[in-house]
Amino acid sequence: MKKYAYIGCLGFIAVITTEFGVIGILPEIAEHYNLSIDKAGMLLSAFALVIALTGPFMTLLTSGFDRKKIMLTSLIAFLFTGIISSFSPPFWLLMLVRILPAFLQPVYIATALSVAISVGNKKQENELMSIVFSGVAIAMVSTVPFATWLASIFSWQYSFMIQSLVSIIALLIIYFFLPKMPVTEKKSYSSQLKILTQPIFIISTAMNFFMIAAWFSTYSYFAEYLNKAKGMDGTMVSYMLFIFGVIGVIANRVSGKMLNKNVANTTALFLSGTIIIPILLYFSGSNTIAIILVVALWGFLYSPSFLNASTYMISSAPDSLEFANSLATSFGNLGVTLGTTVGGWIIISKGVQYTPWLTMVFGTLAFLMILLRKYLERNSPIDVN
Template sequence: MKKYAYIGSLGFIGVITTEFGVIGILPQIATHYGITIDKAGWLLSAFALAIAVTGPFMTLITSSYNRKTMMTIALALFVITGVVSFLSPPFWLLMLVRILPAFLQPVYIASALSVAINGADKSRENELMSIVFAGVAIAMVTTVPFATWLASLHNWQYSFLVQLIVSIIAVLAIYFGLPSMPVAEPKSFGSQLRILRDPVFIISALVNLCMVSGWFSTYSYFVDYLNKAKQMDDTMVSYMMFLFGIIGVGAMWVAGKLLNKHIAGTTMFFLSGTLIVPLLLHLAGVNLMANILVIGLWGFLYSPSFLNASTYMISAAPGALEFANSLSTSFGNLGVTIGTTAGGWMIAHYGVGYTPWLTFAFGLLTFALMGLRKLLLQRKVQFALQ
């Protein structure tokens, strides 16, 4: 039901604010700790890598537990992270507490999606999932730019204060808004692991990985890119993050509707941004109005990327929804790690202005993988008819 989807979306806002809220304060953190921007980027990369490595395993071992309980515990860890991070601990401790909630983030997402579509008609599942994933875009338009703006007025610790407050609200909403949801018939590990032998699913996972890697090779350094390559000050950057996010909310709604009609076509449409946006950013130069228009388009085509990647991947594993969801989260976050690391390498060697060309290269690779999946599906159909 929609109420549960909206509660799941609220929790997702807390998750995304914690994971990606750091993007807007990486330059300040680098200055505070006396480290380079690419090293500060590991606050994002390490978080995502922990999800990628442990996500499927954690989802499997918690698959028989009450979904409300797991969602509450997962977000409680985000609260702990917010408290410690706000106290500006040594960098090693900041890194450690950043990683802590990552172990249960895929569990939260898989549980929230499962709760949202519980009992719903098959035809409405993608729409309800899009409501949950809308938390990503909403965070981008509200909490993430607000945290960046607040940090620009005071200091970077205030960004973590915003993350803490959002996480507390989300925990309360889940605790009081959701009924107890025990798992009636947990699926066996074997039935879920079977999807790992399907070449179509593996290719779908690689599509997810490359798509997210492409977007995050530039987006992870959004503030640094706009500061240096587009010559915008911190206040203008916070406005651009707001614009980016508010357009993304509408994009998420559009994507949810389109995915109900054609999953592959919708994915390709939004993926086209990995090719179009880098070219337009290059042509825009430092012209403010041109860059505002391109950033708006960037927000529209980027924002549904996790929803598109997840839906595209899950469509190859209809019999193992929660495990496929956790794998989608893991591959997506591995993409965040790869993209952020590749972007950091590009910045260290050539400068932040070249990061969009990484997005372009990953985009080309993703389109090639989608073509390969289509070919495999055609062969599977032909084999089945023989």
């Protein structure tokens, strides 16, 4: 039954719209508050840092609660953020309300994934997870570019209004269509924490961290990069986000089916974009057609990154799905923080045109982690399919 997976996907759209919706409007926010672009980027990096530092603990603490209540509570926090942010409060307050739902973001994701696979068979797990994670790509093709387009026509505050609307819709769907789902068997903390002592899991976590840092070194400043390095205005950037997302929806479904066959090879294939895309961006110059084609490929290779990272980590700890996924979310967001922070420093010190090369550096480190895991698995075999 895929119903629960699609419900989880809808909530994920709301979550991602709130987290990444600022990407398309960072230049406008920076201008409104008279900040540098790297300071405005803290709205993304601080959100991600809170997730990274608290995600696993919050997931462990809430692991015994009814899953429907957890999902509803999480989305209420995201709704609150969107409403307050739409009134353009002082920057310190905007930052504060942005941070609050970050405590529950990994809890929502881990719970939604658990709910999705609870009614499916083992062979469908990766495909059901891909449906939930497709919320990332759907947000990129719908709510994020639409909010960016509205901001370019009216003002950046409209972006947060869209975030609030999506959260309300997701709340209503979950409330009326998802049954109560109490946890019947709560795993002990010690049984879940033991995966932290497994070398293969640790290496998989490092791969996740470097891969997400690689993508977000440039993607966090998507609007800034296309504007300054490629000469595109706000409206054109919203179109690029739309193309990026359309391709991303397809990519998530393709990746989900490929992961059912081979996790490691699928992850490596999509990770190759961190090497390929910087080169293509450099050679595309200011040719609009070439840039569109590169952005499309970028969207295809980037969009399943969170799905691939989570599946890659879970494959090394199949008996601790929720906790492993919360760690995947946390370290992925730590990667967002690192990529956004270092990318912002590169922009200020060198120029936005250099951020893709940072993507390549982190991507190379992620590939090294995949090779290291393969080496370790020869001495300690584990089924990753």
